[in-house]
Every structure is written in C-alpha cells, then in structure tokens.
Amino acid sequence: SQQGEEDPQALSIQEGENATMNCSYKTSINNLQWYRQNSGRGLVHLILIRSNEREKHSGRLRVTLDTSKKSSSLLITASRAADTASYFCATVPPNRDDKIIFGKGTRLHILP
C-alpha cells in the first residue's frame, strides 16, 4: 500500500498565487522526495529532503519536513501556467534505499 498520501487530491489556483501541497506518511523514512508529472509524461524529480532536514529550497520550490508529525509540504511560489501538473511525494525507508514508495498525487491546475 502507498506510504505517502497527498492532500488535497486536486487544487486550482490563479496564476501568480502560491500553491501548497501536503504529504503524510506512516512509517519512518530516510528521505522524502517530490516529483512532478506533466500530462502524458514520466515523472520528473524536483527535490529531496532527508530525515534530519527541516526545510529545503530550490528556485520557487520550498519543501518542509516534520518527522514528528510524519508530514511534508511542497510550496510553489508565484505559480505559472507551466506548473500545471500532478505532484507526487515519495518516501524511502531507513536501511532500504532500494525501495521508494509513491503517493497518489495532487493534481495542480493553474488558471490564467
């Protein structure tokens, strides 16, 4: 079964606004990753945050991790039409870096 669960399942915002997606997971992790999937394409890695990190930035992306609550959030600032995609969190268990478990994703739609 999926480890990560994204919330909300779908999100529509106006271009220029910030988009926040959340991911909750059930068991301990080594790291958590976020991926983007454009319609009809494969997933693309966005950012990785390790279990001993609390926040990470990459361009317009900000990821936070709260291991006590077993949750992570992905913030996309100043959204653009090109950000329209599905976003997935994925978790890697401790001592099992051969496995990565994906959630069901959040569908983000940026309105013009």
Place this chain on the structure above:
Amino acid sequence: DAGITQSPRHKVTETGTPVTLRCHQTENHRYMYWYRQDPGHGLRLIHYSYGVKDTDKGEVSDGYSVSRSKTEDFLLTLESATSSQTSVYFCASRWGGNEQFFGPGTRLTVL
C-alpha cells in the same frame, strides 16, 4: 533527462496473449524499476532490480515477471495478459543517489 527509453510506447493486445515491455537506459544505473499507474491508485511498484540478474517483487507483482540480463535492459513480461493489466507502465532507474529517472511510459490496452 537521463537516457531511459521504453518500447513499445503504445500496445493493444488481446486477453491471454503474452506481452513484453522493454526498458533501456544508457546511464549505467544499478537500480531499475517497473511501475504501473492507474487512476485513483497513483504509482504502484511491480518489480525492481538491484543489479544484473537480481530482482525483487513490488506490491503488485502477481501476473508479471521481469528479467535483467544486462545493466541497460529491464524487461517486464505479462505471461497471459488480462484486462486488469490495462494501464500505463513506467520504467525508472537510478544509481546510488535516491533520485529516480523515469521513462516516457507505455500505454497498454488489453481487450
């Protein structure tokens, strides 16, 4: 993008026929993965490989087998396709870091 390709990109087949999907990567990645993606289920792991001839099952492995005789190729076989195996199949690979690189996907329809 990492050099990872899938073939075929689209396939329509009939129930009971065997089907083989191919994943090819040119990055010398150690790990390779096969997933299926279905509405409402997200991405589910079918099988993965952690080296040549070393494979293991994922969460939805029933009805599927895999083989990896070379580092660059990872084959997924449906011995006798069923309609429940209609899906989009993604291959992924990675080396030592945890970032996975995905192929473009194969859309399989089983009639």
